[in-house]
Amino acid sequence: MHNCILINFIYVLLLGALIEGKVIANTSFQIQTFDQTALLITPHLIKSAEMLKNISPTSDPSEGCKICEEVIGGIISLRRSNATREVMMDYLLRLCVLYIGYDQESCSQRVNIESDAILYIIDHKEDLRPERFCAIYFIQYQCKDPNADDWSIPLPPYPDNLTKATTNNDTVSFQILQISDVHIDPSYTSGSNAACSEPLCCESGVPDSSDNAAGYWGDYGNCDMPWYTMENMLETINSKNENLDFVYFTGDIVSHSWAISIQKTTNIIKQFLGLLRQNFPNQTVFPILGNHEAAPNNFYSPESVDKNSNVSSQWLFDLIAEEWSEWLPNDTLSTIRKGGFYTVLVKPGFRIVALNSIVCYKNNLWTTFENQDTYGQLQWLVNILTEAEQNGEKVHILSHIPSSDDSSSCVTVWAREYKKIILRFSETISAQFNGHTHYDEFKLYFDSNKVKSVAYNGGSFTTYIGSNPNYRIYQVDSNNLTVTDYSDYILNLAEANTNSSSNPIWYKLYSFKEEYDLPDLTLESLENLYNEMTSNDTDNKIVEKYYRYKFRDSEVHNKQGCDLKCKKKLVCMISAGDTSQGVTC
Template sequence: MKFFPCFGFLLLFFYNVSCSVYSEVADENLPFSYQPSGWKRVFEKMLEKKRSLPFPFFSNKNDLSEFALCAICDVAMSVILTERGFDMTKVQIEAQLQYFCSSFLGIEDDRVCEGIIDVNADAVLYIMDNTKDTVGSTQICSQLLDCDVGSKYFEWTIGDLKGKTVDKVESTGEKTFKIAHITDIHYDPNYTEGKVLKCGEPLCCQPDQPDATADQTACGRWSSFKDADSPLRLLNAAIDGINEQDYDYVYFTGDLVAHTVWKTSQEYNKKTITEAMDLFAKKFKKPVIPILGNHETHPVNLYAPLNITDDSINQKWLFETVFDKWSKWLDEEAKETIKQGGFYSILLKKGLRVIVLNNNAAHKENWWNLYDSEDPYGQLKWLVQTLEKAENNKEIVHILSHIPSSSCMKVWSREYNKIIERFSNTIAAQFNGHTHKDHFSIYYDSKSVANNMVINGASVMPDKANPNFKIYTVDSTGYDIMDAEVYSFDLEKANNDKIETIKWEKLYSFANEFGVSKLVPSELDALIKRMADGIKKKDYTLIDLYHKFYYRNSKSSQAKCDETCQKKYICEILTTVHGETSMCDNLWT
């Protein structure tokens, strides 16, 4: 805190400079790439003054401390909100953000910044102009950058939950069935082999990007490890690989659409979703339980409340699209809520209910939480009611959601954890995706006792790892996960050898490699303690194994996992409420 007076001086300087130079604004007739002189002069003056400040604010435009970023965000958003209040136009605000994105912070190049700002502008300006409560810069920066100053704005509760969880139904493993888990395909219909791998944009291998000059720098036949999504041939190969296994159901935990976030549209996303879901329906031999990802919507991450009637910025088109494409696998009960937010419940088989959540609406990057943050779509209230019904009917539940709860709004993940604790013995397991990595997390009750678990399906698209899918062995009585087998292939070898057909190999069995009898909270809790004890004793056998499988034995897994990396894994396993790391912290004390 000793820096606060100095920082206050800096903020005062920044604000005064902002106010004094902002009499000049962008001309609507100028090109979009025009850099507003106001922003330019503000940041140039800050750069001129930085050496005279009493502490090092930042060394260059791209080297900002977290504290400094929050301060800059707060002042910048204050200026924009003030200007919007004085009827500054969409074009002018877009031009300012363009300069802030590309020239000052260097977040992306001009084309990407322009595209991202353009596709988000209508929704964001609607939120600024129409929010029911006063939304200021602190709330925006709290959501964007985890700045604590706005945390009180995002505060609500589902209330106390009556009753207590039922007795646990034990799983013996005497009778089982199989579930396939596929996630984060990020199907890219425009994937172009031979384009340059290092394109400088969020997604490479696009037809309008440069050609590579050598095989070593070119996008491969089956995708590539960095900044590349899944071509159609990889999606087909993944489905074919699952069909070679013994399975009874498919859990698909979201993200069909590619990472071209600067040029998506409702039409483009709908076409991608339709093509992929039609392929699922045609090729999968067993029922599919699908969910939405944060990339299915346009713009990415934005799920508007149902009372937003403007079809250009709401998700009515998306809910109607998936209702049409998912109906093949769902009963009438499941169909009732899809158009109300993309979530549903289905009795998969006698005694096993699957609850599908659209927790993308609670994602920290969904700007509509600034408009109305409380229990998006009423899902948590609906979840409690559905779990109560399952409990009364003596059903066991699997929950599917795309985003790990630790990546959702803190208040949402906290309330969700309360629900998990209340119904911990009704919920046998949870499944998600989003991170593209192979990992799991453990839920704990208020007394720090492990009470639930979630398995991440990793991803078909590579993202520094080899593509994969999972096959679960599930007990037919208690519906616990007895084992998780991961299937993958060597992407680099497949590209270098230009192979025509992928042969998926079993990479590992979780139960065998990590020495657990089944994937239940108590066993996983014991495993994490063994992992942590090993690190303390400098026996890295378990954590190195976890590191290897996290990236599915790709080159990324061959890099040494140092102490920071090791503790990151442990904390990831133990954190299910955003920002709450007490379970992790206590493990090292």
């Protein structure tokens, strides 16, 4: 999907820009702005840009680490030599064009919205070092920071006797709808260029062929989704599923466009949450934040930043506190306004914990400023789970970013501590629900070679990049709150776009229990499934099926196929409970 080492280095250069694979090589632009910074774009930097374009995952990662430290060190040194905001913005713009190849307009959009946070961090973090940046952004290549902060969250001892859950002792199940990563693009234009040279396509431009024209209902290219496709999905769910009890929305409303602002982001968030209220008037929606709800996206400032500062995330926390208030009780407001997380006792014995896991996201620039349990959220989580354990409650955890994924998204220490918490309270946590990756996948948390917990990833409504849109419905045991089955529903985009004048058909792609021939979805059954997937060195039909469903039976990825190396990584990532385990896959 992308050249990992190059993309992660670009994350450093743009300090949080979400590219995910759109690198344009051999492109040259002439920038006529400040002569002072023109002199800083040296032949050495130009050479390093070419080196990065040729680095592969099998290359010596120290090459990327060295270049990263040189470039980031240059940015810090320039600012600390009293360079003005104008000069810094121009230098960042030049780096963007040099290393990525986007034009000035695209790069200017990113630099304009991120520059204040970048300068704030350089100006206020006296011990900021390039090694800190590179160790965070190059997690999977193990760039080192000899002065890295290490911290841990203390855990209570196991109780002598666990309190029995206070839910009703019946066999009735209930249904939960999960929607994730919708990434709505208000500028989506049917027939526009789906193969552009900008951060996000399907918004404008004339395609060079009909194959590259944006489809009416969406596109498999570097594109997000139109409003009317989202409206169609929600109307379909509403009309076909009368027995839904709850809705889990696991984050990411806003598109991948670089042309963002607080006002644009606010408008899209309000419109989408309004659609949820309109289509699910009788269900409680439990939403969480994704990395794209922030503006700049990915950037969630810590509490130490003045709430009235123009780089503070307080505007977002205040916004969601108001927007979510129709679904959530008043006692959630304090933690939502503090950092975008909350807990709700849904009914006796059933508790939901909704986290803001963007604090662990390596593309959240503020992780370089402060990363020791931002907002005190993990300690708060331990306190909530300890109380739930004492009261015999079962817990569902909602968290946008998984503690391990293909991109090593979560900062190592945070992911490690989160996994420790999951294992300690595995008897209390019935399931976890994630988003962010856009993949249909699940994760098993092992301890002493036994599965102790499971996290389900709900895929994505957006096709970005190459997947079919989906939503998911879980069957949940009313007594112990475990998932007993789930069904994925998709829109086959290729088929829908061939008959764009008619409403698309959303259909059930598969039932997890039926498709994998499981008696149930207990941890024991999931462990047995995992063991089957490892058979014959992962080269088996089950893993092939898992790959096909990962992208929701998309013709794009089905054509690409999954070789043995791909299969091994798929299975390895299922058992990788935190980032340090994931990098070994």
